[in-house]
Amino acid sequence: MGHDTTFKVDMNKWAQDGYLHLPKFYSHEFIDNIIENIERFRAEAGDEAYDPSGRANRVLHVHAGSPGIQKALLNPALNNVLTQLFSAKPVLWGTLLFDQGSEQIAHTDAPWFFVEPYGSMAGVWTALEDVHEDSGPLFLIPGTHKNALDVEGALKKNPELYAEVLAFRAKNISASTDPACWDLSKRVAEQCQLEWTNREGRQRFCIKKGDVVIWHQWMVHGGSPVNDVSRTRQSLISHWAANNSVAFDQHNYFLNYGRLDEKLALKLPMQDTAEGLYLKQKSHIISWVPPETFINTVEET
Template structure:
């Protein structure tokens, strides 16, 4: 990024992100491309949504099946902007696609994904159709990324996803304690909203439940870090992550799922002995 032409963001946009923890960016992608994602993802949603298209749901990592989803996750303007914002190479590792608003309670992504050093993770939400105040836009709290990175222990909770609802209640207390004021993430088709790892955000109420709200979120880590899941970590041990980075090209091979990997020889022999099919 040695010339102005290679940059996606102005210095004012970078300063705004540092202050607010959130930034809107027009990706300049065609409506046909985004409409194609909506159409291709639709069959991947669970059967209950197929029967009732207004039911809230999501599909994770559709990029593994749909190249259009992968292309949006590695969009050059997004990658350039993220490198400008954090000064390191961004590494996309997860996509989520949504057909309607989530009405999700506010949370910080840093409870799910964090790094050492802290803060090298962002979420990028792309409007696959126009999003207004009626069809369940994002809701976020500008400046909340400057709060501490709350762990489960900081909030008086045991680590683990069974405690997630209690975590959400604690975050509501944090919002009230600090007098944080929300904004709605209103966006036109093709606009992206980038948020800092620690920004409190969620889904606003769906005022018109008969409308869709197609969107795609991609989560990014950055190179040169240790990656872990704070929700499942404690002070003694971090639950480390070993992400498979979403590739920039379509000629890739996915690693085998854990259940597809061959058992180590010693483990296999132990299983066979347990079945009486091998000598002690």
């Protein structure tokens, strides 16, 4: 499989850079097994598993619809690495499967997989094939995890929006239970997105089949432009959280920032298998949307 369960993470590098690149973490045989399970999943899902445009479709929570992929992700080698990063047991929260480059704008996962304490969530990017420079490689901006988003600071740049948020906060209610305010949380997310878009220092990862990249919950990352639409960039992304963390939804994150407590926490029922912990979720396909409209659908990711 590559690294065994005795692999030691350089925690100083993790703290400094906010990511790990693990070359040849998985053997080609292991990746081929994942691809076989993906093909089986698509065959069973039928026509809905395919994007009619033929480009950049994504499958959400494929681990929920494919026992083979779930078992592959809950492998001892990855479990070992994540356990070291979290100092706790890792829980498989969600998965994303891409055939081609996402061209996703710069963002962080934290608001949409928000957990406390800081650092108890991570994304894992697994290359299912060699990544060509023209296929829209993953990019990270090393070190950006050290500057967690200041929601209030971002809002103060838009006084009218800030006033609306303060009016909501005066109600002292949970944003997740009031659909009327969800549009407001989306507009706050759009304002916050501006804080990530223009960050400099992008590092592209033209990595090899079987390589793994792991990033911190606050790492700014995204997908580079696809220069050659005929090229695939098959990848499997998984999101993980520590089993002892507390999670909150994005609406409360953006509207009740700075005062989140357990009464606003999400209920994330964890299921246990012989391989490890995971969250059972519905598996479905969403066609990719243009980058400029991403922020309006991000709550689905």
